[in-house]
Amino acid sequence: MSALTVSATELDGLYVVNLDIHSDSRGSFREVYQLAKLSKLKLPYLGPVQWNISENNRKGIIRGVHAEPWDKYIHCITGRAWAVIVDLRPVSPTFGQHRTFELDQTRALFVSTGLGNAYQVVEAPCVYGYLVNSHWRSGQTYPSVVYNDPDLDIQWPLPVGPDDVSDKDRQNPMLRQLWPDKFPE
Numbered sequence: 001m002s003a004l005t006v007s008a009t010e011l012d013g014l015y016v017v018n019l020d021i022h023s024d025s026r027g028s029f030r031e032v033y034q035l036a037k038l039s040k041l042k043l044p045y046l047g048p049v050q051w052n053i054s055e056n057n058r059k060g061i062i063r064g065v066h067a068e069p070w071d072k073y074i075h076c077i078t079g080r081a082w083a084v085i086v087d088l089r090p091v092s093p094t095f096g097q098h099r100t101f102e103l104d105q106t107r108a109l110f111v112s113t114g115l116g117n118a119y120q121v122v123e124a125p126c127v128y129g130y131l132v133n134s135h136w137r138s139g140q141t142y143p144s145v146v147y148n149d150p151d152l153d154i155q156w157p158l159p160v161g162p163d164d165v166s167d168k169d170r171q172n173p174m175l176r177q178l179w180p181d182k183f184p185e
Contacts, residue, residue, distance in 0.1 A: 002106065004031075006041040011087050011094050013112025015043055019075075021106055032075050032108060033131060043110055046073050048131035053077070056126040060164045062156065063128075064118025065172070067143045070134035072117060075108040079126030082157050083109060086116035088143045090179050098152055103128075118147060120156050120164075146172040151183070 004020040017038070022029045031037070039045065054063060056079070067088040074083065086098040092114070101109060102122070111117050119128060147154065147165055152175060176183040 004037055004041065006038065006043045006110075009099055011085060011097065011099055011115060012092065013044075013110075014085050014099065014115055015110040016101065017043065017108040017110060019106055019108060028105070030105065033073055044071070044112070046071055046110070046131060047133045048073070050132045050135055052130050052132065052136075054128040054130075056081075056121045056124060056128065058124045059121050060158045060161055061121045061124075061126075062118065062147050062160060062165045062169070064169065065116040065145045065147060065149075065152075066118070067114055067116040068132070068136075069113055069140070069142050070132045071113055072111040073108060073131040074103065074111060074117065075129050076103045076105060077127040077129050078105070079121065080104045080123035081119040081126050081128055082122050084116075084118040084120075084154050085109065085111055086118070086145065086152060086154075087114070088116045088145065088175075088178075089114035090182060095179075095182060096151065096175055098154060100154075116143065116145060118154075120158060122157055143178060144169070144172040145175050145178070146170065149174045151175045
C-alpha cells in the first residue's frame with residue numbers, strides 16, 4: 001500500500017500524482033481520480049467531461065507533442081509510457097522547457113492547458129487514458145510540435161522506427177516555426 005500524494009513540478013500547472021494502491025493475492029485496486037481526496041491535496045479542479053483511451057500494441061510508439069485546449073489527467077491503465085510534458089505557452093517563463101516521467105499504474109499527471117503532452121510506449125500493451133475538461137471538436141486547432149524538434153532535444157528512451165510516429169505527428173512544425181520571436185537569430 002502506498003499513500004496518495006500530489007506534487008507540483010517546475011512547470012506551472014503540471015502535477016505528479018502518486019496513487020494509493022491496495023494489493024493482495026488477488027491483484028490490486030486503485031482510485032485513479034477521486035475529487036474530494038485530490039482537492040484536499042491541492043490538485044486543481046478538473047471537471048472532466050470526456051474520457052479518452054489510447055491503446056498501443058507495441059513498444060516504441062510515440063504520440064504527441066500536442067497542447068490541446070483543455071486540462072488533462074493522464075494515467076496508464078496498463079503497460080508503461082515515458083511521458084514528456086513541454087511548456088508551449090509563449091508567455092510562460094518556462095516556455096520551451098520539458099519534463100519527463102515514467103508512467104505506470106502507480107502514477108498520474110495533471111497537465112494544464114498550454115502544456116504539450118507526448119509519450120513513448122516502453123512496455124506494451126499500453127493503455128493510456130486521460131480525462132479532459134473540454135470536448136473534442138472537429139476542426140479545432142491547437143499547438144503541436146514535432147517529436148524530434150532539435151530545440152526541445154527530447155531524449156526518447158527507445159529508438160524511433162519508421163512506423164512509430166503517425167504521419168500527422170511527423171509533419172508537426174518545430175517550436176521556432178510557431179514562435180520565431182522566441183528564437184532571435
